[in-house]
Amino acid sequence: MSSAKPFQLNDSDFTYDFDEEAGGFGVPYEVPAHQRTHAAPGEDEDPADHAGPSLLLRASLGMVVVGVVALLLQVSTGKLLGSWGGLLLGLVLPSVGTALYFWERYRHLSAGIKNDGVFFSGTRNRGLIGWLVGVGMTAFYVALYWFPSYLGYTPAVWDEYGMVSDVQVSGLTLLVDPLARLMTGAPADHWFAYTVLYTLAVVVFGVRMMMRYRNNPYQLIRTASVMFFQTGLAFVLPKLLKSFQQPEFYPTYFWPLKRDVLLPGDYGMNWTATEAAGQVGVWMLVFAGAMTFLATPVLTYLYGKRWYCSWVCGCGGLAETLGDPWRHLSDKSTRAWWIERIVIYSVLAVIVFLTGLLWLNHVRGGELLGGFGASLERHYGFWIGSMFAGVAGVGFYPLLGSRVWCRFGCPQAAILGILQRFLSRFRITTNGGQCISCGNCSTYCEMGIDVRAYAQRGENIVRASCVGCGVCAAVCPRGVLKLENGAGVLEEQRYTS
């Protein structure tokens, strides 16, 4: 060889053996809080460094503990259950405590991206606690759909001679009963309890989301929006309507996500069935139709699918709040992208086909399908409505990320996505050559979009699945990404490379 003096490698580089498959680096040792110091050496240490959690933080945790204990005691002894006092102690107290905890915890951190330690947390990375939470949430959904007695709602039992046992309400369902009576004038069932918990989750974790991104007005306004739509239009309004003997109408859900609003006859809402509901029912039907066929394409053209998926929709609302701690778990591989497209468009095809078939059957007076129609509808409801949207969609948050349903299953998202991909001004633009391929954007994209793949080539991101949550743009440390409602053609030529 031509080299006169041999090239010497640094010894430690030479012996280094980084195992790429194993990921290379584990969870770090954490300095115990009492050993931490931010005082300069020689200076007196600031006692605040060792003070531990603030008073408010302790108080908020206390509220959560007292509330949960109160809840367990109520459910096990039956005491207080069903009274306003019980509701306050067992539900409101721990919820307020949790919200306060998030507020206090993030308030002291500087405003900015707070992802330190996310990948070291077992809760957030399929560690033991992560799995337990996932199994727990899944079990909750299984109970909700098929074993409601575990949630305190035992349906009435009938035999051929009449009712054997009446509806029995206990546990969680009884806990929210006073609220149900106040809002709907009727006793609570497990669905009411579910809606209450759902809304609370959106609000409480909404506080967390807002505190985490409090430097970012887009995130603040968007989170406030999903909190508002869930509380106002997906909870209070339908329940009040019910109290006025009107159909329990959810104005934030349309066909095909809420398929029954446009299904015929008995399969659907049967809008005009009752005399009393007739008038309002017609209006609701008109509204539902307008949302599906008019508002959806127009708003999606103007703003992208985000106007619905991350501003209005309750499923999206839950994913953006309760689901946020797990958003990075979405699979970014091209394989996952393939699966996504196959599955979601299949679901869309099935619901379109099903809706068409049921209408045809309806027009023909039921002769086409007979009892088969009902069975088809039931199957769709079981597999797509319950198993996919609920059990897998929410139950698996801590295992597969927060948008499993939205990404792989939701027929609404499929339609909005097609519109967004081909008929929308919305895109995420890339700031010239500033991308350093760090991967924060892809990592924190809940829809599993490999944002970096586009950004590092200076390309805009126009993807059917993007829900416009804006988190990729927020976490980008180099200011590379911007959600835009496309400008005029001229500008477009100018800003894209």
Next chain:
Amino acid sequence: MHIAILGNGITGVSAAIRLRELRPDWSITMISGESTYHYSRPALMYIYMGHMGYAETKPYEDSFWGQQRIDLVRGWVTAVDTDARRLELADGRELEYDQLLLATGAKPNKFGWPGQDLEGVQGFYSLMDLERLYRSSEGARRGVVVGGGLIGLELAEMLHSRGIAVTLLVREDSYWNNVLPDEESAMVTELIRAAGMDLRLGVELKEVLDDGTGRATAVVTSEGQRIDCQVVGLTAGVSPNKALAEAVGVPCGRGVLTDSSLRAKVPGVWAAGDCAELETPGEERNMIQQVWYTGKAQGRLAAEAMHAEAEGHALPTYDPGIWFNSAKFLDLEYQTYGQVGFHLPGEQHLVWQAPGKLLRIVHIDGRVVGFNAMGLRWRHLVCEDWIREARNVDFVLAHLEDAGFDPEFYSRHEPEMRRTFADQLAKQTEPALSGQEA
């Protein structure tokens, strides 16, 4: 034709991908001792802080390389026979090549400080360094970081994120103010202190003390003060990694010397990215560029030049274009475009500031030459256009909105900026007029 690329950083990877686009027929091998797969070096800090795992820092799926027919070899190259065109790896493997691209990156500077090789003392550049830091920061209570640049602050932020107290020794009297203008530097200085880091300005490292077992236990500063610590980060800049090239007789200056088409001074050898020193006839100094985008651009150019040479075409030459860069200091984003902090003759500055935000326009006789944005996002391509076209400041002020890249619903500052800049501009032109009268 077989191309060997030494180094799988952004430079090597950009060259490999571009080569494959141009030459489906050539075989390409990319070699690195650090990792089999390319990862994003600027993302190293996020692994340590737990924002991402190692896998998340890889910009391409592992299957990509097979699809592109780019062979990956993990190993350290210890010798090159540039006559026989053959490489030798530390484990004895040999590899023949027709053209060799050196994309070996850079190395952290060490200035011969006493104790600089003790355990617990390290630079921060590679996965090796990250692994070392993982080990040495375990149980550490204080780290001392030496050097007031970008990587120094990154390292400080990393340690801080794990609850390790940080002392930052900076030679200058304000953070990074050999690059940042005073106002920007002051903003960052304030931010570092607000985060609770112990920032020492105008202080240098004298030596690192041994605890008797070969581990660092304290540093002594130029003021003679002793600071107990368990981790010492040396982040006083980087220099081209030219050791191998030098050893095998490829001419080097500060880096591996190349012409403006990235050809090194030995047939069949090229160099690009952090390790390369481009000859720039007519200029005072040769060009060494050590950032991400320049690595990308140089890697691409090296590929195009190799292709052109093989085709017998004229070789393309490297055009550095209009400089830009960006960084994030703790929570504060920073972007720079054009020539800010270059101390050009006749340059004048317009500065707008609000809490946590700053916009600076540098102009010469009313023609813009550079922008700095802090706490604001600005559009790269717009700034580049304005600088290339040497736009008038008045034009820029009239079109400030075009350059804004902040997310939706962020408060807009343009009207206020415009007022501030107009006032400053008026003051800048006055003395010139009165000078004429005198």
